[in-house]
Amino acid sequence: MLKRAWWAKSPSSKWVGTEKPEEKDGSRAQWALDRRTDPLLGRTLTHWPEASQSGGPQTCNNTEALLKEHQALNGKAIRTRFPPEPNGYLHLGHAKSMNMNFSLAFERLEGAGVTCKRETVFRYDDTNPEAETKEFIESLATDVQWMGWTPVVTTHTSDYFPVFYAMALELIDKGKAYVCHQSSSEIEACRSVAKARVALKAMQDPPAELVAEAKLHEPSAHESPYRNRSVAENHALFEKMRNGTTAEGECTLRLKMYEEGGSNFNMFDQVAYRVKHRAHPHAGDAWCMYPTYDYTHCIVDALEHVDYSICTLEFETRRESYYWVLDALDLYRPKVFEMSRLNVSHVVLSKRKLTKLVDTGKVRGWDDPRMPTISGLRRRGYSPAAVNAFCRDVGVTRNENFIEYSRLQHFARQDLEERADRRMAVREPLKVTLVGDASLFRTYDAPNHPTDASRGTRPLTLTKVVYIEASDFREVDSKDFYGLALNKWARLRYCVCLKCISVEKDGITCEISDKVEKDPRGKLHWVSSDAMQCELRDYDHLFTVGKVDDEKWESQLSETSLVVRDKALVERLERPSDGTAFQFERLGFYAVDPDATTDRLVFNLTVPLKSGAPVKKEAGVSRKAQQEADRLKKEALKKVKPQDLFRTDEYNAWDADGIPTHNKAGEPLSKSLIKKCKKEWAKQKKLYEAANKA
Structure with a gap:
């Protein structure tokens, strides 16, 4: 007789032998026995996507005997399950599911006045030996643990093969x-x-x-x-x-x-x-035929006495077959709840597509920092707190959603702002030879964090040769440029002011002073001559478009999603542990990559300091260049009919005049936004008519 722990099924089961369940004090809340309404589902439990021809809604109702058995085994506990298939690495969509199954579902119940003990089963849904590997099995366990979730038990669907x-x-x-x-x-x-x-x-x-x-x-x-x-x-x-x-x-x-x-x-x-004549990565070679997901997942939900079987909306039409199997075998019927899938801009969350990216070498592996996988986010420098905060902010709904990637970056930036120590690094070094008062060549103190004095300071030694960002110097100055130029003062952060007095082939020479009439507006980050060479990997979006096309997705991959700066310099550091986060002042938040060595550090750009794309090689645009760009943009707008002004991917519905009424996710625009669009439309109409009078 196959042995099962208490969560599998009661001792009376003819399918599995079980250990005697522990005695549970108290009785189950009456709401859990009431099959008419439910505080989590928010609708009647007999709701079906369409009329059933082979069993009807009554098949989802438990008999009194099944409910009694369920109550005896679960006691006061409410149980959910997180059941990924080990055919790839977990990604952001799984992070949302984990958040729902390990936390949010219980908070919703408690908000409805339900007192319960939280229990979540972590289950490997491993019924397909063709796609599943030990590597994937191990990665799933690592990711669940790293995300901070603790299951009440970990199970494998394949452990139930004799039962199926x-x-x-x-x-x-x-x-x-x-x-x-x-x-x-x-x-x-x-x-x-x-x-x-x-x-x-x-x-x-x-x-x-x-x-x-x-x-x-x-x-x-x-x-x-x-x-x-x-x-x-x-x-x-x-x-x-x-x-x-x-x-x-x-x-x-x-x-x-x-x-x-x-x-x-x-x-x-x-x-x-x-x-399938092949061995299973967990069950071994005992079987040459394997059950399907549609047959097994409802059975395991029942055997593990899950209260809520939470899945995504594409499984809604499978609810009828879910209950058909349980009815045919007279097993306990969990409550089923469907939520919308997570859709995030500039990434794909399809395992098939992610697998192809890895297999074809478009990325460096499942943990490539451009990937939306948990391991990729971890390597890039995201923390579990940031990812979970993002998932909580997105929430759970049955409506289709489309979330901007910048929303995830916001929570990463918010998290890193508090915990990352400050350091200085230079992406494209420019050699600066300093001359002047010898007493100024000394060690200065710089805070490790601008608002947390408890983190102390770090020493910065001003040497006779320092390095600044190449883009922070121009031979020809302009009013809107705050960097360094010939005969212009700027300040090195935390120490002296400097003025460029000559330009050489291998760099520039600057005079230094700690006394200037007016403190310069330009504050430059820098490193001394004993700085460490390092590699900065600046990551941008993996795809060039926000809404990736299901058919043309491979052609929409960005060729500039990674810029490697292998000549960068950073303040001297002892080899930090992998994932240690820093804010490189004026550049962005970076994390130590596992490729780093004691002699050569490697950092991944987690997020830039402000929303938007990472800082490009040519930082800063002159006012003249910006004016020219604005002029060209206005000339182009003269050819755009007002009806076509808003015909972009930002919207998916418009009125007869071409004014948008719904955003890209299909949600109605607010009255204030529609009013703003109408003003822009009227302005464009005047511009177009004036330019096309002839």
Whole structure:
């Protein structure tokens, strides 16, 4: 008898043996036993996406016996589960799911007056040996721990393989499962016939081609020809699948779910088992056929007595099949809650796409700092606190959402502003030879943090040769440039003022002084001659567009998402531990990369100091250049019809005049924003009409 801990199922189960559950004090809150309303779902529990043809809403209701068993096992605890498949690394979408399952769901319940003990099961949903590896399994555990979540228990779906097999045998006995020798294309052909028949019923005068596709002269054309095999034949064939004498793709075990006329095609006799002659990364080589997600995830939710099965909206139409399986096996029915997927600008959150980026070498691996994976964010310098704050701010809704990446950067910047020590680094060094009062060549104190005096100071030694940012010097000065120029004063941060007196081939020479008539507006970061050479990796968005196209996504990859500055210099530091964060003054927040060595440090740009793209090589634009850019922009606008002014990716709906009414996520614009757009539209109309009078 297979041993299971108390969370698997009660001792009375015929499927698994269990340890005797611990005694729980008190009784379960009455709300948990009431199947009519729920404080988390916020709607009736019998809500279905469409009418059920094969069981109806009643299949989601637990019997009194099942509820009693559930109460005895869970006591006062409320249980959720986080069940990722180990076929890749966790990403931002999983971070949102973790936040919901480990925290937000319980806070919502407690906000509704429910007192409960929080329990979340961390489950590896590992039913597909083709895509899953030990590397992925280990990475998932690392990421969950790093994000700060502690599960009540960690389980593997593959640990239940004997249970799924026993349940499949019962479904065959009940006439609810059969071995099917149809190919995937043949199954799809039958599905098309069923869809055509449903569409036919909804039409008064259906087209001839639809009538032909429906094959009304063949009453069973929508069914597998193997659907009505005998129980004995199905047992014999299923045993062949089990013992390895059936070839891959030769046959499957399907569930007899679909009934004529049903419009939910996720109920179209789902596949429960398929043959795969390969070892499993966790279960080993004991099996040569493997169960599917649709068959197993509802069963494991029931066996682990999960109160809330939280998933994303694409699984809503699968809710009917979820409860069909539990009803057929008379298992406990968890409550199902769907939320919208997380969509973030300038990244993709599809494991298929992320896998391709890694496999084709477009990125350096799953932990590349440009990747939206948890390991990528960690390497880039994001903290769990920043990622979780972002997830909490995004919240949970059933409405489709599209979140700007800058929102994540905001929380990273907010977090780093408090905890990162300040240092100075120079990306493109310019040699500066200093001359003047010898007493000024000494050690100065600089604060480690501008607002937290408890962090102390660090020594900065002014040597006769220092290095500043090349972009902070111009031979020809301008009014809007606050850097250094010939015969112009500027200040080195935390010490003296300097004035350029000559320009040489290998740098410039400056006079220094601690007494000037007026403190210069320009404050330059610098490093002394004993600075360490380092490598700064400045990261920008992985994609050139905010909303990445599902079809053209590979062509939208940015060629400038990484700029490596291998001649950079930084204040002398002992080798910090990986991930240590610094604010390089006037540049941005950087984190130590694992590639760093004692002699050569490597830093990743986490976020620039202000919202927007990282600082480019040419910092600062002259007023003249900006005026010219504004002039060219105005000339271009003269050719734009007012109706086309707002026809951009920022919006997805407009009125008859072309004034936007909904943003890119499909949400209505506020009245104040629409009013602002109308003013811009009227201004553009005048500009366009004046320029096109002739």
